[in-house]
Amino acid sequence: MAWYIVKRLLQTVPLLxxxxxxxxxxxxxAPGDPVEMYLRKQHRTLVTGKxxxxxxxxxxxxxxxxxxxxxxxxxxxxxxxxRGDLGESISNRRPVTRLIAETLPxxxxxxxxxxILGAILGITMxxxxxxxxxxxxxxxxxxxxxxxxxxxxxxLAVMFILVFAIxxxxxxxxxxxxxxxxxxxxTGKIADRLWHLVLPVSVLALSxxxxxxxxxxxxxxxxxxxxxxxxxxxxxxxxxxxxLRHALRNAAMPIVTIYGLQLPFLVGGAAVVETIFAWPGMxxxxxxxxxxxxxxxxxxxxxxxxxxxxxxxxxxxxxYAVVDPxxxxxxxxxx
Amino acid sequence: xATEPHNRISRSPWRVAARRFAANRVAxxxxxxxxxxxxxxxxxxxxxxxxxxxxxxxxxxRYLPPxxxxxxxxxxxxxxxxxxxxxGARVSLSVGVLAMLVAVSVGTAYGAVSGYAGGxxxxxxxxxxxxxxxxxxxxxxxxxxxVYQADIGVLILIMGLTxxxxxxxxxxxxxxxxKHRDFVEAARAIGLPAHLIIVRHLVPNALSxxxxxxxxxxxxxxGVEAMLSFLGIGxxxxxxxxxxxxxxxxxxxxxxxxxxxxxxxxxxxxVLSFNLVSDGLRDALDPKALTxxxx
Numbered sequence: 074m075a076w077y078i079v080k081r082l083l084q085t086v087p088l089l090x091x092x093x094x095x096x097x098x099x100x101x102x103a104p105g106d107p108v109e110m111y112l113r114k115q116h117r118t119l120v121t122g123k124x125x126x127x128x129x130x131x132x133x134x135x136x137x138x139x140x141x142x143x144x145x146x147x148x149x150x151x152x153x154x155x156r157g158d159l160g161e162s163i164s165n166r167r168p169v170t171r172l173i174a175e176t177l178p179x180x181x182x183x184x185x186x187x188x189i190l191g192a193i194l195g196i197t198m199x200x201x202x203x204x205x206x207x208x209x210x211x212x213x214x215x216x217x218x219x220x221x222x223x224x225x226x227x228x229l230a231v232m233f234i235l236v237f238a239i240x241x242x243x244x245x246x247x248x249x250x251x252x253x254x255x256x257x258x259x260t261g262k263i264a265d266r267l268w269h270l271v272l273p274v275s276v277l278a279l280s281x282x283x284x285x286x287x288x289x290x291x292x293x294x295x296x297x298x299x300x301x302x303x304x305x306x307x308x309x310x311x312x313x314x315x316x317l318r319h320a321l322r323n324a325a326m327p328i329v330t331i332y333g334l335q336l337p338f339l340v341g342g343a344a345v346v347e348t349i350f351a352w353p354g355m356x357x358x359x360x361x362x363x364x365x366x367x368x369x370x371x372x373x374x375x376x377x378x379x380x381x382x383x384x385x386x387x388x389x390x391x392x393y394a395v396v397d398p399x400x401x402x403x404x405x406x407x408x
Numbered sequence: 409x410a411t412e413p414h415n416r417i418s419r420s421p422w423r424v425a426a427r428r429f430a431a432n433r434v435a436x437x438x439x440x441x442x443x444x445x446x447x448x449x450x451x452x453x454x455x456x457x458x459x460x461x462x463x464x465x466x467x468x469x470r471y472l473p474p475x476x477x478x479x480x481x482x483x484x485x486x487x488x489x490x491x492x493x494x495x496g497a498r499v500s501l502s503v504g505v506l507a508m509l510v511a512v513s514v515g516t517a518y519g520a521v522s523g524y525a526g527g528x529x530x531x532x533x534x535x536x537x538x539x540x541x542x543x544x545x546x547x548x549x550x551x552x553x554x555v556y557q558a559d560i561g562v563l564i565l566i567m568g569l570t571x572x573x574x575x576x577x578x579x580x581x582x583x584x585x586x587k588h589r590d591f592v593e594a595a596r597a598i599g600l601p602a603h604l605i606i607v608r609h610l611v612p613n614a615l616s617x618x619x620x621x622x623x624x625x626x627x628x629x630x631g632v633e634a635m636l637s638f639l640g641i642g643x644x645x646x647x648x649x650x651x652x653x654x655x656x657x658x659x660x661x662x663x664x665x666x667x668x669x670x671x672x673x674x675x676x677x678x679v680l681s682f683n684l685v686s687d688g689l690r691d692a693l694d695p696k697a698l699t700x701x702x703x
Contacts (some may be wrong), residue, residue: 091539103555134615196504223680225631227638228672231658234666345635349658360639363554371551378544386542 074394076186081390085383089194089313092379097147107134108163109366137163155375160369162361169373172358174188179249180354184343184381186274188332191281196328198282199289204316206294214286218274221283230276230349237272247351273350277342278389281335288331299323327391335387342380425616428692435688445678449497456491461646462486465630471664481666483656492648493671499637499649500678503564504630510568511629512622515575520606520614522576523583529677534580541573549632554641563642578621582614617695620686627682634675650675 098310137160138149144225152284153160161170195218202214238246245251249269250262257265286361294301305315344356351357355374362370421566429435448455463485474481480489522533552566587610588593595605637651645652650671657668 088539088542089508090534092543099552100555103552190580219679219683220676223627223631223678224676225672227635228654229666230673231661232672233666234658234659235661235668293427336544338544338546339545341550344550345546345639351621356547360550360554363551366555370683371555375543375547375551378547382544383542404664408471 077394078387079271081387088383089376089379090151091374094119094147095191096375096379097150098143100368100371101143101146108137110141130270133167137161140148150372157304159376162362164365164367168368172370173264173355173373173377176353176355176358178354180340180343180347180356182270183273183277183347183352184339186270187281187336187343188339190274190278191285191334194278195282195285195288198286200293200321201285202290203293203297206311211290215290218283218286219221219278222287226276226280227345227349229280230273230346233276234349245269249262249352273346276346277339280342281339284335285328285331289324289328292321292327296320296324316324317388329389329392333386336385336386338384338404340381411513425689425692429688432688434689435685435692438684441677441681442685445497445681446501448494449501452494453588453590456488458488460495460648462485466634471660474521474662474666480670481664483516483653483664483667484660489653489667489670492653493650493674495648496650496653496671497674497678499643499647500630500675501558502641502681503560503567503633504626506564507567507571508622508626509627510565511571511625512618514569514577514616515572516611516618518572518578518584519576519581520611520655523580524602524606524610525576525586530580537573538574545570546632546635550636550639550641553636560643563636567597571625571629574621574625575618578617579611579614580648583610586610586613588622605649620690620693623686623689627679627686630682631675631679 112130112133131140138146141149149348150160157170159173161168164171198214198218202211205211233295234246237243245268251257251265254262254265293316293322297316302320305319306312310319313403340356343354344360345355346352347354348360355377359371359374359378423655445588454604469480478488478490478491481491483492483584507595513579518533518537522530522537525533549567549570552570553563556566583606592609600608633642634651634654637649638655640652640655642651643649653671654668654675657664657666658670660667
């Protein structure tokens with residue numbers, strides 16, 4: 074098992090270097106220049122009305138190495154990346170590692186909670202739906218999961234704000250904590266944080282649950298028709314044991330893969346949801362950085378996103394090996 | 409697969425599929441919705457009761473709730489939202505369909521070459537595909553669209569060129585299962601060059617799963633375009649899109665709920681319809697599908 078994990082880990086290294094390379098060139102071949110954007114932004118705040126001095130522009134270019142040839146810049150960036158140095162944000166001049174360290178926990182809070190809640194909800198709904206096939210419950214679950222699956226996350230978020238924050242006033246509009254957060258006792262602080270988490274997490278969790286429920290139902294419904302299930306029933310096992318011990322184990326494997334595949338969408342979706350709820354996460358920072366052409370931040374957040382996804386896939390593969398005895402740990406999967 | 413009819417009674421697989429699709433009421437209804445939306449998009453200038461970008465007496469016409477004269481209400485500039493939504497359908501559908509065509513073309517070519525070639529080329533191409541898939545797609549589209557300050561053409565290219573991987577995998581799988589069939593061996597035996605075998609014999613026989621996934625993809629891409637417009641990275645105002653209408657609605661959520669509601673409903677219905685048609689096509693085209701699975 075340990076050897077399998079090490080092997081999979083080693084495989085991810087060239088993958089990440091490949092992603093980094095593609096990312097670097099795609100971003101740097103794009104029109105639009107971070108120095109220009111920065112100077113324009115500074116200019117607007119200073120309201121000088123004069124063109125920025127070209128020496129200043131040159132000095133900034135020199136400082137960030139933007140006057141070097143592209144391959145040299147690439148080598149420098151990759152070298153720094155390998156040492157864990159992600160550079161400095163051009164728009165607010167803070168180290169990118171610090172920015173990531175500040176924002177990543179907020180993104181993880183959202184995505185991990187959404188992933189767990191989405192899995193619980195989706196898998197439960199899928200199981201109930203498959204067991205009581207063609208019942209009223211099954212129809213309700215199917216219709217609502219198909220519909221939810223198609224409702225764009227960002228619109229769902231806006232509608233949740235409209236209904237639950239504005240009309241009903243149950244939950245806050247945005248942000249991670251209330252204004253009087255500092256004055257609250259510890260339990261109040263925790264409650265306040267959770268209260269602010271409800272809406273953004275629900276949006277992400279529901280979208281994720283919809284896909285899972287749909288998939289789980291079809292998988293389990295297929296497995297329940299197989300002969301070994303009939304055999305288990307014939308042996309007089311209680312239905313709950315047949316479903317939970319025999320059928321579910323065989324239906325669970327595709328779900329593990331689905332979770333590996335869902336992760337990229339969750340990371341992307343989190344960026345939108347964070348932006349809507351003014352959540353100070355990595356995704357919202359990336360969206361803002363795109364507007365500023367803040368290359369170091371864009372590159373770093375993209376690499377982090379890719380890293381999250383690669384890690385997720387790795388976990389899915391390892392889990393797959395745990396759940397499915399047919400996966401040979403030394404070779405490849407046997408179909 | 410596609411054999412010549414022996415007599416009048418035998419029916420082509422496509423005919424059989426069409427019959428099975430027609431029997432699926434949900435899928436047929438969804439297809440009708442799509443046809444209707446396409447007509448609306450095509451004839452938007454004739455159907456729209458007002459000019460979607462005209463700004464007149466703002467103080468009198470702004471933030472009007474839904475009524476008979478403005479069924480979807482008006483926005484902050486007093487523009488009729490129904491008219492804007494009709495024009496928005498043009499952007500959504502054309503971007504979705506064109507980006508899908510880009511993705512399916514690239515994906516089919518990539519998958520066919522990889523699958524037919526086999527060996528080390530196949531391995532290299534599949535590893536590259538894995539690297540590409542490992543990247544969060546939505547994130548990538550967002551960054552590219554933002555950094556390249558995309559106009560609508562570039563946007564279509566970006567969305568298409570980031571969405572081809574599923575098609576490539578699908579086509580490769582089909583080609584792998586087809587390439588040692590007798591009719592392909594026969595084509596090879598009479599000395600047909602590889603590119604012709606791929607184009608004339610393999611790809612046409614791999615098309616039915618591609619059709620299913622392409623339909624699904626259009627729905628997904630329409631959602632992505634709306635998201636980009638919502639974030640202000642996609643198609644820019646004043647051109648109306650469902651995404652930037654929802655964005656405007658979010659800013660006015662306290663005073664005008666209807667601005668964000670209607671374009672979002674249209675968006676959800678459109679994406680849902682493409683999903684249901686895709687499901688219907690899959691059930692109709694898959695001879696192994698014995699039971700109707702959804703709804």
